[in-house]
Amino acid sequence: AQTVTQSQPEMSVQEAETVTLSCTYDTSESDYYLFWYKQPPSRQMILVIRQEAYKQQNATENRFSVNFQKAAKSFSLKISDSQLGDAAMYFCAYKRGGTASKLTFGTGTRLQVTL
Amino acid sequence: GAGVSQTPSNKVTEKGKYVELRCDPISGHTALYWYRQSLGQGPEFLIYFQGTGAADDSGLPNDRFFAVRPEGSVSTLKIQRTERGDSAVYLCASSLGGMSNSPLHFGNGTRLTVT
Numbered sequence: 001a002q003t004v005t006q007s008q009p010e011m012s013v014q015e016a017e018t019v020t021l022s023c024t025y026d027t028s029e030s031d032y033y034l035f036w037y038k039q040p041p042s043r044q045m046i047l048v049i050r051q052e053a054y055k056q057q058n059a060t061e062n063r064f065s066v067n068f069q070k071a072a073k074s075f076s077l078k079i080s081d082s083q084l085g086d087a088a089m090y091f092c093a094y095k096r097g098g099t100a101s102k103l104t105f106g107t108g109t110r111l112q113v114t115l
Numbered sequence: 116g117a118g119v120s121q122t123p124s125n126k127v128t129e130k131g132k133y134v135e136l137r138c139d140p141i142s143g144h145t146a147l148y149w150y151r152q153s154l155g156q157g158p159e160f161l162i163y164f165q166g167t168g169a170a171d172d173s174g175l176p177n178d179r180f181f182a183v184r185p186e187g188s189v190s191t192l193k194i195q196r197t198e199r200g201d202s203a204v205y206l207c208a209s210s211l212g213g214m215s216n217s218p219l220h221f222g223n224g225t226r227l228t229v230t
Contacts, residue, residue: 004157033216043204045158045221052216091157102148102171103219105157 002027004094006106013082014114020067021077021109023092031097034068034075039089039108048090051075053097079111087113117141119222121207127228128197136192136225140209147190148219149182150206158206164190197229 003026013019025034036048051059051068058066063083067076079086092106120139128134140147145166150158160174164184175181179197184190194201204226208219 006157035218037221043206043224043226045206045208045219047218050216050218097216102160102163102174103150103158104160107155107157 002029002032002094002096002104004092004104004106006092006109008109009107010110010112012112012114013079013086015082015084017082018078018080019082019111021079021090021092021111023075023077023106025073025075025092025094027073027094027096029096033095033097034066035093035095035103036064036066036075036077037091037093037105038086039091041088045091049077082113084113084115087111119207119209119220121205121222121225123225124223125226125228127230130197130199130229132197134194134197134227136194136205136227138190138192138207138209138222140188140190140207141211141220142188144209144211144220145187146210146212146217147184148208148210149190149192150208152204152206152224154203161192161205194227197227199229202227202229 005024032053034051037045049061063080065078089108091108093103122137147164149161152158163171167187179195181193204224206224208221210217
């Protein structure tokens, strides 16, 4: 079974600074996708960034980028120029490739952004 | 266009009662997912529909939980003989088509409290 581990229950970053959230996963599959989702107090899960396992290039979306280390099964999220609106729970998630399948989530990291 | 809609937003019920939670996916999305999120945890997969049929119901915890999607759009999660341990946020998500790289779009969830 696939597992996703987030070892940082809470992180804090000052506004305009950079923070990295860690995620490791375990799978025997070769075709899969990795995601970072943001969950503000509104409860809605919002997709931040997605990485296809077959792509060597790390995904980037504006201030958000990932460091995907396939051999190490590591998938960290870097948030640059942190903003107050980035404060939320962040979940790392795994999805097997092929036909649609379930997302497996980690336990989350609560990110605080301070002035 | 409208996003995934979940009703009610909050539901309080007494132990032993029956509840129904509704999910209205994005129009045209054939895949629909239900997740349960307990306090301080990541979302836990319950069931996934492709069209009208349950493609994967391996996450349903026991036979008190049941979900339907009779016309391939709106889905209802049904919980019989509710227990206090069922208290959680129930999240619904939908995605376009059956490919694994289709992103999931989540609703705001229903917070169920069993007293």
